[in-house]
Amino acid sequence: MVNLLEVLKKEIVPAEGCTEPIAVAYAVSLAAELLEEEITGIQLFLSGNIIKNAMGVGIPGTGQTGLPIAAALGAVIRRSHRKLEILSGLTAVELSQANAIIDRKLLAVELKDTPEKLYIEARVQSANHRATAVVAKEHTNIVLLEKDGIPINIQKDKGDCGEDEQLSPEDYAVSLEGIYEFVCTTAFTDLEFLLEGARMNKAISDEGLRGDYGLQVGKKMSQRSAVNLFGNDVANSVIAATAAASDARMDGSAMPVMTTAGSGNQGIAATLPVIKLAELMGKSDDMLARAIALSNLVTVHVKHYIGRLSPLCGSGIAGGVGANSGIIYLMGGSLDQIKHGIQNTIASLSGMICDGAKSTCALKISTATNAAIQAATLAMNNISPTDNDGVIFEKVEDTIRNMERLVQEGLAATDETILNIMLSKA
Structure with a gap:
């Protein structure tokens, strides 16, 4: 089970x-x-x-x-x-x-x-x-x-639920219906631990907005100036807060982050849009914990098919899809609308490559967060692509599952090419 x-x-x-x-x-x-x-x-x-x-x-x-x-x-x-x-x-x-x-x-x-x-x-x-x-x-x-x-005998910590403890593939292939039911029915006291991660990731976001880290993507988006075309609205506040955390992390901030599926940037991309939107909407801790649980579980679900490390940007694609689900949940969306949002987000972000961890990750995360917000807006209006559209299938699970095929068949040589390009600069 x-x-x-x-x-x-x-x-x-x-x-x-x-x-x-x-x-x-x-x-x-x-x-x-x-x-x-x-x-x-x-x-x-x-x-x-x-x-x-x-x-x-x-x-x-x-x-x-x-x-x-x-x-x-x-x-x-x-x-x-x-x-x-x-x-x-x-x-x-x-x-x-x-x-x-x-x-x-x-x-x-x-x-x-x-x-x-x-x-x-x-x-x-x-x-x-x-x-x-x-x-x-x-x-x-x-x-x-x-x-x-x-x-040497490798000692595992008794009762440790850390990353090195192996779970069965079935734990990651669970359906969206199963994830949604879990999020809606699990007691808040069982999910409350997620709020500590929320506090941790918000702290590094605040640090990124204060300091001059990396490309300062989040900080410059949040500042009102003559050269800033972004408005002082909810969407921009969410994008800026998310990008700022990646700015700080990629530039060597010593502050910890709460990771998702082995990546801090995935944790940032999956949780901070949900954290910031919940703050702006005045949502309860109960609602926030459930939205974070949904976002993280959807991110993990997508990563199961993309791969732990991949030629595709896990933070942008998996994190963006997860954030989109959490955003729709906070907006009162249904399971069907969450499915619409996933289809919309994958249609937008499926080609985003990973060219290593560095300052421009904040740019990719800001792009993914924007796409997640856009996709949520369409989903809340019951709009989504059809199986006539590119890599999108009629059933959202088929769309997610075929991301694995895209990686293994279509992008088999991409990692090597990217690495060779990067090494050619050395």
């Missing part, structure tokens, strides 16, 4: 920094903790998607970007028990030690020839020992841990 509350608790977890480079730091830390000697070398073997999503993103508390500093920090701080919050509490001494590892050229990175989209293999060397940690499929899912070639 599908346990959607368990899915929510597994897929909605806090993280500090972009999850791909942070997962690299986590893997390096796992291996480094097995050594008691000074580290003499770090070798990373990474899937293309990990490299693509870690090249240009800011690393919290460092003022630096990319894989080298993330990996070096993992070797220094050795706090793997913090998982995706491993960099929390980073000190100036630790940062200096990590930079020394980079300066000594102890780090080597290679592209791993693997069909696995999310693959991190960290080999850490000391004078007399070598330790290896492999994380795959999900950002904290350890598949191998060994010292000097001898496997």
